Amino acid sequence: MRLLVTGAGGILGSAFARWASTPPHDLIHPPEVHAFPRASLDIADAARVAASLDRIKPEAVINCAAFTNVDAAERETWACRRANVEGPRVLAEACAARRCRLVHVSTDYVFDGEKGSPYVETDPPAPRGVYAMSKREGEVAVLEACPEAVVARSSWIFGQSGKQDFVDWVIRGLRSGGLVRVIADQRGGPSWSEDVARALVHLCTQPAGIYHASNAGSCSRAEQAHAIAAAAGLEHRFEEVPASALKRLAPRPRNTPLDSGRIAASGHPMRPWDVALREYVQGRADG
Numbered sequence: 418m419r420l421l422v423t424g425a426g427g428i429l430g431s432a433f434a435r436w437a438s439t440p441p442h443d444l445i446h447p448p449e450v451h452a453f454p455r456a457s458l459d460i461a462d463a464a465r466v467a468a469s470l471d472r473i474k475p476e477a478v479i480n481c482a483a484f485t486n487v488d489a490a491e492r493e494t495w496a497c498r499r500a501n502v503e504g505p506r507v508l509a510e511a512c513a514a515r516r517c518r519l520v521h522v523s524t525d526y527v528f529d530g531e532k533g534s535p536y537v538e539t540d541p542p543a544p545r546g547v548y549a550m551s552k553r554e555g556e557v558a559v560l561e562a563c564p565e566a567v568v569a570r571s572s573w574i575f576g577q578s579g580k581q582d583f584v585d586w587v588i589r590g591l592r593s594g595g596l597v598r599v600i601a602d603q604r605g606g607p608s609w610s611e612d613v614a615r616a617l618v619h620l621c622t623q624p625a626g627i628y629h630a631s632n633a634g635s636c637s638r639a640e641q642a643h644a645i646a647a648a649a650g651l652e653h654r655f656e657e658v659p660a661s662a663l664k665r666l667a668p669r670p671r672n673t674p675l676d677s678g679r680i681a682a683s684g685h686p687m688r689p690w691d692v693a694l695r696e697y698v699q700g701r702a703d704g
């Protein structure tokens with residue numbers, strides 16, 4: 418399958434960018450990936466989007482582009498909405514006009530985190546904060562403009578890229594000597610970019626609609642940090658604090674594990690987060 422992937426310089430998009438040069442061996446039919454970082458394709462530029470689709474003629478577009486700095490979004494509302502609402506709408510209109518499958522990536526942050534059990538696709542969204550609201554608006558814009566699209570929500574994505582993820586942050590913090598402050602009362606589902614990318618490829622050929630695509634299980638940020646330290650063979654020097662101890666601009670939902678049962682039922686079960694995390698950390702040059 419020929420894929421056009423946007424946002425290919427980010428944490429998730431980088432998994433696809435690697436596949437463009439080294440296709441994954443474990444897939445029976447590895448996709449032909451055309452990976453576009455932001456500098457090559459701005460998803461809110463309708464003319465460039467149309468020209469790229471007409472040149473590559475993809476069978477599916479996977480949108481990994483987004484404005485993801487949750488705190489900066491509170492101040493940079495215009496830039497956030499351009500990437501998370503206008504861009505997805507432009508992609509959806511372009512895909513609908515060409516009968517091309519669009520898989521648009523969204524987030525657990527569309528929920529308020531108050532449910533108390535894993536979220537399923539039919540749970541009502543209740544986003545809090547500019548980033549979360551823009552991501553929900555992006556979902557709605559995509560499905561309005563292109564009812565044949567897939568919206569794939571994931572969570573707490575980590576993986577190798579040019580950007581710092583939570584794993585980098587914890588390992589660097591532990592190596593630098595002091596105590597690393599981690600949040601004990603925010604829970605979610607850590608997900609490896611490589612596993613999410615495989616799930617997104619699977620969704621290119623599934624019925625339209627919303628799917629949750631996170632590694633199985635959930636943990637607190639503190640538990641994730643301990644798992645990173647264990648996998649990297651580092652001393653566990655953490656100070657566990659409540660989220661309220663960090664003065665951050667944007668609200669974060671407290672408890673947003675996603676139930677990825679729908680994608681499992683479609684033939685693509687997601688493996689446990691701790692198994693994926695261990696493989697990722699131990700495969701890193703500094704793991």
Ligand SMILES: NC(=O)c1ccc[n+]([C@@H]2O[C@H](COP(=O)([O-])OP(=O)(O)OC[C@H]3O[C@@H](n4cnc5c(N)ncnc54)[C@H](OP(=O)(O)O)[C@@H]3O)[C@@H](O)[C@H]2O)c1
Nearest residue numbers: 424426427428429455459460482483500524571572573574
């Ligand atoms: N990371 C997580 O924990 C997480 C959790 C749940 C869901 N998600 C979702 O997963 C998707 C990928 O996230 P990520 O973690 O890979 O984010 P990321 O590392 O911030 O990557 C997003 C990429 O999109 C690019 N971008 C921004 N505006 C663009 C535009 N107008 N046109 C084209 N590219 C643009 C960014 O470029 P610049 O860096 O140059 O701005 C960046 O390279 C997003 O939809 C996000 O909401 C992420």
